[in-house]
Amino acid sequence: MFDKILHPFAVAVAWVWVKIHDLLVAIGFGSGSGVAWILSIILLTIIVRILILPLFLRQIKSSRSMQAVQPEIQRIREKYKGKKDPVSQRKMGEETQALYKKYKVSPFASCLPVLVQMPVLFAMYRAIYAVKDLAAGTYHYADVEADRLGPITQSVAAEIDGSTVLGIPLSHTITSGDGPFGIAVFVILIIVMVVLQFISMRMSMTRNMPPSSDPNNPLVQSQKSMLYVMPLMYVFSGSFFQMGVLVYMATASVWALAQSYWTIKVMPTPGSPAYLELVERRQSKYQDWAKDYFARYDAERAGLPSAADDQSVIALNERTLAEVQAKAKAQRIASDFPETMTAGEKVTVYRNLANQEWTSLPDEMWMHGVREAVSKNAERRAATAQRERTKKMPREQRLREAQRQREEEERRQARRSSAQGAGDVSAEEIERRRQERRKARREQSKKKHR
Incomplete structure (x- = not known):
């Protein structure tokens, strides 16, 4: 089969x-x-x-x-x-x-x-x-x-x-009777393969993994065990490999080592020693030019009107954004900001990167956090604006608006509960309970006005 x-x-x-x-x-x-x-x-x-x-x-x-x-x-x-x-x-x-x-x-x-x-x-x-x-x-x-x-x-x-490797046919194994020299060739190739695998795994564990706060963690212990178990598996299985397979495995081991080295240098795991070193290098490279650049920007901005919507301020921010994004892109800094952000707000983010200590790389995950923050700020501003508008309304209109908002929030909760599966409660039951709560609030409101 x-x-x-x-x-x-x-x-x-x-x-x-x-x-x-x-x-x-x-x-x-x-x-x-x-x-x-x-x-x-x-x-x-x-x-x-x-x-x-x-x-x-x-x-x-x-x-x-x-x-x-x-x-x-x-x-x-x-x-x-x-x-x-x-x-x-x-x-x-x-x-x-x-x-x-x-x-x-x-x-x-x-x-x-x-x-x-x-x-x-x-x-x-x-x-x-x-x-x-x-x-x-x-x-x-x-x-x-x-x-x-x-x-x-x-x-x-x-x-x-x-076809032979040092006189050993590709289809032969270590037990094929090629003599002491043939056995030595097999042993050397197996040792090379095992050593390369060990170096690659150890490099990844020591340089490309965040330090564990609990050394007795089963996952940490398992990873340490694999560091030695995997190479040992190749020691035993390698004796059954043909020379052609050993050539394949040795080449794959060289590739894996080079790939591990490249990963550690270019795409290390967040929190790992290699990642912290990369953050420091990228921060230094960016801030070497960005600090002086934004010092000149601040001086030029100080001579313009304070209003952010002034045309001269907008023109400065748009010109600055174009220049900074070109430089930032070359340094692999994410630039796909939310469309709702103004040029001035984007420039502020780049300016903060020039003057603050980096805790992470400004990559896709960092940009996801920026979008989340922008979204939450927009929601807070909208809520604040709504409260201000409500304060200016007559009392009866404010009560109706508050009632409308409560009903809208209840509908959202009902839809969310229905979509996620609210246990054994059906959508009809959720709506019935909402109507009961609405009725109870109306009765309570009538008692207050008596």
């Missing part, structure tokens, strides 16, 4: 492998057995890694977003702590999913690169494993004899099987 599922992947890998080899031959490498088959495995590994880069970047963004929403997730869990009934559990799940949707977070995104790589690794293993049997004419899968694996026929398999 497993062979039947894996066979199409092995055929696909075989086609890509052979086409890469054909390309190498076309640009001057020798045909037949030789280095071109070794290089084709290395290039196949690199191509697979490049193809899954978008998934890797999505994994990083998802991990950062997940970390950003953790406080809100924790509040939801505290809200339903100790409530094990189905209704509470359902509502907790719905609120959590709504939070994921709001922040565009997928808790499963971090699994995608691994899920994509595993079929390729198994398929590569099966394709290389099949070479020896194909060359001997004894290949079969799922108990069915076959004379080829995609483009790899018996003659092509013989070419591959004749």
Whole structure:
């Protein structure tokens, strides 16, 4: 059953492998057995890694977003702590999913690169494993004899099987009888692969993870265990790998190390030592020019009218915004402010970045916080304006307006409860209760006027 599922992947890998080899031959490498088959495995590994880069970047963004929403997730869990009934559990799940949707977070995104790589690794293993049997004419899968694996026929398999790494054929394992030198080559490759994996994982754990306040945390202990368990797994499993698979794994380990180093330098995890260093570097680079720039801006602004809607002030802010955004964009500072913000308000944000200590990178997550703050300020201003308008109304009109606002808020709550699933209470029951509360308020109001 497993062979039947894996066979199409092995055929696909075989086609890509052979086409890469054909390309190498076309640009001057020798045909037949030789280095071109070794290089084709290395290039196949690199191509697979490049193809899954978008998934890797999505994994990083998802991990950062997940970390950003953790406080809100924790509040939801505290809200339903100790409530094990189905209704509470359902509502907790719905609120959590709504939070994921709001922040565009997928808790499963971090699994995608691994899920994509595993079929390729198994398929590569099966394709290389099949070479020896194909060359001997004894290949079969799922108990069915076959004379080829995609483009790899018996003659092509013989070419591959004749290709060697330091004299060891690609289809051989450490137990294939290549003598002490062959065993030494296998051992060295396995050690190189394990060391690269260990360095990559240790670099990520020490440089790209926030320090834990509780070293006895099971998650922290699990991560520390994986640092040593994963390399040990390669020590034991590596003895069963063919030379071709070891070439693939060693190349993947080099790529993983380079990828970890790049991640730490460019996209570190918030709160990690690497992230704090990056914040400091980016802040220093931005403020080196921004402090002097905004000092000149402040001097020019001081000579203009105090009113923010004066045309000369508006012109200054628009010109300043265009200049600052061009510079900020080059320094990867987010600039997609809400459309409701004026040029002067946007300039103020950039000016604050020039004079304040940064606590985070001014990236997409930072901009999300800016939008949230702008939205809340707009709501507060609207509420304040509404209260001021209400104060100026005659008494009867104020009472009607207050009644209207209460009814509107009740309708919003009813819709929210209905959308989220208000336990076993139907929408009709919610409306009935609202009408009862409304009736009770009317009666209470009549008693006050008697």
